[in-house]
Amino acid sequence: MLKKLSYITLFALTLVSCSDTLDDVNKNPNATETPLAPYLLTGSLKQGADLYWGADNNFNSSLLFVQHWAKIQYTEPDRYDVSNTTFTSLWNTGYATLITDLNTIINFPAAQANSNYKGIALTLRSWTFLLLTDAYGSIPYKEAGKKVTPSYDPQWDVYTGLLDDLKNAQSLLSTSNGAVTGDLVYKGDITKWKKFVNSLRLRIALRISDQEPALAKQAAIDATTDAAGVLGSNSDTFKFTYISSPQQNPASAWFETRDDFRISKTMVDKLYELADPRLPVFAQLPSDASVGKYVGGGNGLSTSAANDQGFAKTSKPGTYFLTSSSPAVIASYSETLFNLSEAVARGYIAGDAEQLYKNAITASLNQFGITDATVIANYLNQPTVKYDATNYAKSIGTQKWIAFFGQGLDAFAEWRRLDYPVLKAGPATVLDGKLPLRFFYPGTEQSLNGDNYNAAVAGQGKDLLTSRLWFDKK
Template sequence: MKSSYKKLALLFPLALSLGACESDFDKINTNPNNSEVAQPNLLLTQIIRSNVTRSWDVAANMDGGLLIVQHWAKIQYTNEDRYSFRPAAIQALWDGFYAGGLQDANVVINQGKAANNASYQGVGLVMRSWQFSLLTDMFGDIPYSQALQADKFVSPAYDAQQDVYKGLLADLKTASDLLASKQGSIQGDILYNGDTEKWRRFANSLRLRLAMRIADADPATARAVVAEVLGADNVFRSNSDNARLVFLDATFPNDNPVYETYKTRDDHRVSETLVTRLKAVNDPRLAVYADRPVAGGDYKGVPNGLLAADATALGLEKTSLPGIAFRRETSPAVLMTYAEVLFFKAEAIQRGFVTGVAATEYNAAITASMNQHGITDGAAITTYLAQADVAYNPASYKTSIGNQKWIALFGQGLEAWSEWRRLDAPTLTVARRPVTAAGGKIPVRFLYPTQEQSINQASYSAAVARQGADLLTTKLWWDKF
């Protein structure tokens, strides 16, 4: 955000001074062979690639959500695994979304309007809403209604999270309606190849996600949105609808960011927590989520939160890397899946938002997750579902759904973190050697970027006064329990 409003605020007086010196400056410095306006199709490609990468990259995912929810652990340079997140990385994450992806999404929306292309408008709204949802779930209250308008608001106010969610739910409904019109084609779409119906299902699946996220904080709104979305049945219907970006090759920026990181570093392993839990229920996804140690032997995870020396002593070749399915240059980065939709259906039924059989949807969700990862043996899946520690328990539905959704969301660090905070399952043990910044607890948000305190101090201070102290342990509005 700092980049978006600070950069533009600095450039504005500079442009005025240049205009005073040379009235023909723009004419002289215009290249007639280059477009002055970004082409929507090229910009859409950039928005999808760069922001999906950002959500799957080191700061948000590998050193963020995946460590916090104990899918991964660090075997070298363990600061983040002990909740000491690097301020520069958090600043870059904030700036990247605000000054890059969100600004670009606005351009696509506006150019779609200008061209009377409802499909482009809809896709732009979906991508903008998805990015805003990641930001608010990482930080809480954020600049929203005044964001992306540097000509009007150099220091934009922070909106309360409940207002951000209200706006996002409305925008996604608008996006769904625009996409339903099928007015205009979608060029440059590397997510769904121009398929407006799949984009519409993604928009409505995101509406379902956000509505269920606020089910404890605003059950009336959640119930209404969920009933509408599931009643229309225009959400993901199979794994073929999954929102995922398949990277092209081994050349940056067309490669998976996990692969790109492992080209030069070897800091991460799967968590001991993950390995232990999957072994306990004979989960066949363990063979997909983790590799056996290079030195041989059974899967071995690394405890979260070790000091660097203790972690390194476990041995790089004696511990399990995240599975090769997640480390290839062309491995997909996932935004949302059919399994997630089915888990939400099960929970919505259990809460009485819609009718149906919760256990049926729950079992279908686990099956969809298995199938997503290439596990299609029906008998093996049936045996897995029959286990006492897996079978759906309506009296403790948050635990049942939380435990299995945590497994299904492996690799999707930010979403796994959000659902763990909301459902309070599975039970995770705090890092072994946490730093004092987390107060001996598992973080439930990121700290605001340090430059917000100087660049946007008044708005930052108002947000902190409303939301609570700018600490890793301050719960977000929707995190009620």
């Protein structure tokens, strides 16, 4: 009931009295004249989850790029036949809604928002900026929300700035700094927010590790030695849990009226190869019972070739991801363990990289409801799954790619960084056999912020899907 009431308050309207003045006539009757921190926080969490888990940035783009899902009709996105109007949602909602509302909380006087609200808002703003720079590269950061035509900051400046912002967020968060309401993720549990902050710091440390190893090492040390710790169990996972329509999981809403996605053949084949117990969670059996096994859809096919695979003979993504209340996982315990394993493998922190790798896989299996100790042990003991200390990027990259199933934006970032698994473009793709390495900037940036857009492109490289970003060192 509390969760439902929170959703109701999210959309509560401020009543305005009628008058004969022109000012009152021109008022927006749906606008909140005095925004409240709990409402803004609730809205930011819901809108952020929708942005991360919804069609535009997830299953109709990044999930296709990393070959988690595939298109069985309307295959243009799966063939990378897209334009600079395709990726506007992440940019527009990220800046105009999320960052704007979170800045409002950050700038509130203490009487309107205690420091815990401000620390949470700064954390969520940092996460939003991280999504933006991972996807586009250089982005407005320092001047975002301060100028109509903000300049773009190079990716190095964004990442290092976010490390500072998260350090500041950590200092603002304290169990003694006042209660927080409107928090639909951690229910105001500041100890969990502090763990999430450190886990984001560790994520960013690894993002910059190939370009700035010394700075990455220090950031990893700072994140893992902070007294608050990092995500320590699946109960710490940062996820937004949906409810019933109209506040349902975006993928669930999509599949209520459309049938144009399948789980990717690349993923199904890998899960079969590894005898992975997550396969029945990630996929549904084809509706044609005579098929009798999971069958993925090919990526990068023409519409006719995709249709020819057979709607009834291919597997939809699992119902775990398509029910109304399916959660939008944003930062999992499993990911944090993989990151700790890699930080050890790189020599940044002390620990047992192999054991952390095993723990990460176990956490992912548990996350998806697989808890049988024998099943887990058998899986971990396979030669194809065992940790390879001579090529940690392959071991971690492959298993992290599986564990990130459904989290397209982060799966896309980590696949580019670690270069595993090795993916191949489909036969009808339009990038000369290459796969996308970034999102296009929205076309409106050229017309509304042209000088700064041109400067960013001149410094970063052409505004193409195949332009390699700074963090993605070859």
